[in-house]
Amino acid sequence: MNTNLHDYAYDLEKAMRNSGEFKHLKEMYRAVTDDSEASRMFDEFRNIQMQLQQKQMEGRDISEEEVMRAQEIANRVQQNEKVTKLMEAEQQMSMTITELNKIIMKPLDELYSSMS
Amino acid sequence: MNTNLHDYAYDLEKAMRNSGEFKHLKEMYRAVTDDSEASRMFDEFRNIQMQLQQKQMEGRDISEEEVMRAQEIANRVQQNEKVTKLMEAEQQMSMTITELNKIIMKPLDELYSSMS
Ligand SMILES: [Ca+2]
Ligand SMILES: [Ca+2]
Secondary structure, eight states: OOHHHHHHHHHHHHHHHHSHHHHHHHHHHHHHHTSHHHHHHHHHHHHHHHHHHHHHHTTOOOOHHHHHHHHHHHHHHTTOHHHHHHHHHHHHHHHHHHHHHHHHTHHHHHHHHHHO | OOHHHHHHHHHHHHHHHHSHHHHHHHHHHHHHHTOHHHHHHHHHHHHHHHHHHHHHHTTOOOOHHHHHHHHHHHHHHTTOHHHHHHHHHHHHHHHHHHHHHHHHTHHHHHHHHHHO
């Protein structure tokens, strides 16, 4: 175990916590959780997404009814500005995390690609 | 996009590259790639593992023959010290990466768990 390596990770964690993206994401979450309608809608959307992903991962069939229900929820979600703003913030954060991971994993990527 | 955040990731990348775990992993890789027998065995093992994982992810059946072939390769691999040392180094690196990810993702984990 390399203490030094963990120290750099803690520095990045602190930077993450203080970043504009994270603060924005937190605000957008708060806006949704403070609004019972938006909050219920967001939970419903997240639940159906997770259910369908789970089924897909397990190779199980997704019924036409489930697809239609997911579509119906997605349509409603798109009408709610608080929820769409939260989803945009999540998307942004997800892209940032992908970028950070690409940077951190570069030494390993290089090592593995040098093998093949 | 937060430049500062990326700078911290680059610092962590450099620390990763200079870490004992990574240097050890590189050495163990070199020992395998410099040995044609060990190298061939390692490739064979990695290929069958990837094939079986792929099949599992797609929900396809894994035949008894495939299981036996994987087992046979795994048995041979366990006899080769260079390959087993490389696999131990990979396991170690994988654990370190899991730890680092846990640290970096803590702000997001906290945010998501505060919601539910
Ligand atoms: Ca409302
Ligand atoms: Ca040999």
